[in-house]
Amino acid sequence: MTGSPRAGLSDVILASVFFSALYMLGFEVLTPFEAELFAYIVWVASFLYGYFALLLGFDYVRVKSSPTLSFIAAVLALYEIIVIFTGVSGVLRLLAVAFSPFVGLVSLGALREWFSSIKSQREIAKVGFGYRVKSAFYQLDRTMWFFFITGFIYLVAFMLIPILIVLLYSFTPPTGGEWWANFYTVLRTPGYVNLKPLYAEPFKKITLPSGECIVVLRGVNYGPVLNSIIIAAIVTATTTILGTFVAFILARYRFPGHTLLRVLAIIPLFNTPFINAYVIKLLWGEYGPISTLLRAITGCSLRIEGLAGVAVTQILSFYPIVYLNAYTSFINVDPSMEEQAENLGAKGFKLFRSVTLPLALPGIVAGSILVFVFSLEDLGAPIVFNERELMSYRIFSGLTTVYGQVSPEIAALGIVMLVFALIAFLAIRNYVSMRSYAMISRGGRWNPRIRRLGRLGVVLVYLLVFPLVVFTALPQIGVILMSLRVLKPYIGVSGLEIGISEDPLYSFRRILSDPDIYKYVTNTVIYAGVAVVIAAFLATCIAYSVSRIKVKSITSVLDSLAVAPLAIPGLVFALGYYILFSGLGRILPVQIGARISPASPAFEAWLVFILAYSVRRLPYVVRSVFAGFQQIHENLEEAALNLGATRLKMVFGVILPLIMGYILSGSLIGFIYMVTEVSTSVTFGGIRQEQAPLTFFMKQYYTGFAGLGPEVVAAIGSILIALQLIVVIVIVYVFKQRYAFIGI
């Protein structure tokens, strides 16, 4: 190594301090207008400093290969983008300026590396054009071609085109407006982004005449765009910490009650749309168990409302996603790596921080990013807490209030939501794929490091982890109790009422006997059934093409398309289908058009449900099938081709029997997620009620209506819980696969 001075991290930090100081100085000495201009100049300059640092010889590869630094870079870049889009100022923008030397360094470094890799490939490529084309087509025999094209066309037609139409539509300006007017409205007007909220206190203390005091936790309203992002950020951070913590305890330590805790820990995963949020609202109200506890300690009870309620609900329902990923990642960390570190003297938190966490991090953040997207698109909690100041609720009401017409402003809002979700997803996906070393997902090949907990540790687990896990499982337990009519769905004279019912199975009988409910159930089963068959077929086509075609440029496009639905909020799909089908309804002849246009009374909503379900839940099936293909050595296929089997014969004779388990388990997961799908079900269900699926019914009736009270919805919820439990058991014990979302 040469002894020449290289720019290091300390230089970058120094630059951050320098540019921040310059930024603040501007506001001190300049007029507000000049200062604003100066601020942007400083910002750009601090970003460009990154390139300067690279020229000085800052080792970009170091950032790229360090799990911690690259993770920080991805998160900071995301922050920077959010600040640019929403136009917040003050301390938040100052922070963005402070971060930008590092972000600039990393993004420009990545860009530079990308360019140089293209250049070096050009130099090497002495391959004749004819040979290239021939090689590409050589791999695409008729079967492969069919697989590839089928997957590609389906995704383009039912995912890409609807979204592009939303994008196009969002640029339809209001009369007299500029072409970007809708985006200006959505990102810069107080109706959507409000930096000076009317009430800045997140909670309020009310003293009733009786002397009782209630703390009302509401959150601060910064307008729907910022609210959604803030909630998503809070939910993601909290679930990540909570999930990682619980997962680490369960993955590394053994103590009496360990198995029970493991079972309890996945209960919150069981998705029961609307009714679980409703139960959370009850439990966290001023008469719920939490208030009872708090009243005994502090004298005040607690009620959560609005944004805070949404955040709490989302934290409780999404944390198992991170937990499952973190648990699997910890199990998959090669024990010899930890042993080696211990051997060299690392122990306790140091060992966790320096070896275990970095190796498990990719799997953990893969879960976190899903939580981020899920939180952005979540519609259940906002509806139950009646919180309209969120992007998801705005899009939902924009879709359902004015029949036949969606305003371009709502389309723009959908695009904004999509962009946030997509950028976050892509950044993390890039990060995760770069660190695939820690993601060997074949669990059980080695014995993971397990330690017995000391006495103090056991006490801590019982005092801290157990209550925490039980607490997160409360909503589901509450749903089951409510379905058995033990937990009453209303507040009585003396608060929340609990008591044994004389007829605990009444609600279940009701489900079986009521022809209306029966119709919703069959609707859902038919839609999800058809959609899952389509999804399984597509997933096999796509996963096979992606894992076997060796022309990278082709496969990476298909691969990205196939995981994209994970990052695309369901409401954006709803918007896309709505606008697309409205448009088609106008173009096509009346007989067909009337059945396709959502505005018409003859609208065939089932078509949308099947399309939306099959596309939105495709990634779950694809990931599972893809994992199957990765388990099969390519030699097994080549041996068959070599012996004279055409690809079609080989696929049916050799491949399908070997990966059937993966296809089935992927389909099961897909089915579950289809049955509990909310966004498109609720929006389109409202348009054509007799074709609506079960989740629409749950939304309509969770508050109680015409005798079909929350108890019936809770009974449906209990059935869904049972269904999901069965699926988990089948996947884990029959197919011997892990139930986690590691590969995004």
Add this chain to the structure above:
Amino acid sequence: MTRVTLKDVSKYYGSIVAVDHVSFTVEKGELFTLLGPSGCGKTTTLRIIAGFETPDTGRVYFDDDDVTFLKPYKRNTAMVFQNYALWPHMTVFDNVAYGLRVRKRELKLSENEIKKRVMWALELVKLKGLEHRYPLQLSGGQQQRVALARALVVQPRILLLDEPLSNLDAKLRIEMREELKRLQKSLGITTIYVTHDQVEAMSLSDRVAIMNKGKIIQVGTPRDLYFNPKNLFVADFLGRSSIYRGEVLVQEGNGAIVKLEDTDITVRGVTPEKTLPNKVAVVIRPEVMKIGSSEDSKDTVVKGTLEFAMFVGDKVEGRVKIGNLKLLVYLPNTQEVRIGDEVTLTIPWRNTIILPLELE
């Protein structure tokens, strides 16, 4: 029987050159081996012949047919994979019968005929009686035989073997080596064999091609390669040898006299080069050296002390120090030697090879 010809074949993976303008011909019925260190491109070359990869330049011919872009299932080659690639969900019988069943109509085979042929192949590899087992129930050696039977049963034009013995333990490997050779000769199939094990290559092959970094360095019979290496890479790669730098004093025909660097010793040796550069490498294999002096006056006789000796079973490996020179020698295992013993050595000139210093 089929002749295989590669003309100017290359394969690139991004910026990596896996196979670099390779050309060779495998004659009918010949057992031809691609030998080289791992990552030298030998497996890629084999996969190009099988049709799992297409070359980025060049052509592949079976006899006179251009098969460069022919699909693998139309080539009628049969490959034995390093990991055997047996289908875990099929029995031994079904595994072996697969290649016949998928072409049943084409070959006009009845199920009875298939059974007869499968049993023939299983008998050939001495596996009769295990046809209803599943691959996971078999030992490594048995799995290897199933893979071989599966390849042979289709009566391929060309048999392709990708390190088929490398997953077996040492004893079994030697046994299978002999059996492979016997089978190949009796069936007379043109065979291309890939290995990094030079003993395997030497003992099995009619001809061997030595590859390094995607290029073919030298093609020849095992004996030819061993005794007449074309360059220093081949000399160093095959067997063990002591290699010394030296300066050419005289060159006459295929012989030369070289003064070894940093010593007073001059040795006489043979060279494949017409004109040697001034600075050369002298390659002396340990097993050619004799204890004691020589009748032939052209041989070099040196005296030294035994600096190091190691009993390895079939021989004693020793190092003899003569001034600044250290020679690797093999001593008979019956001879008791002690470190510090005086040793007289003969370096026979016919087995001393003089080569240019460049590796390629």
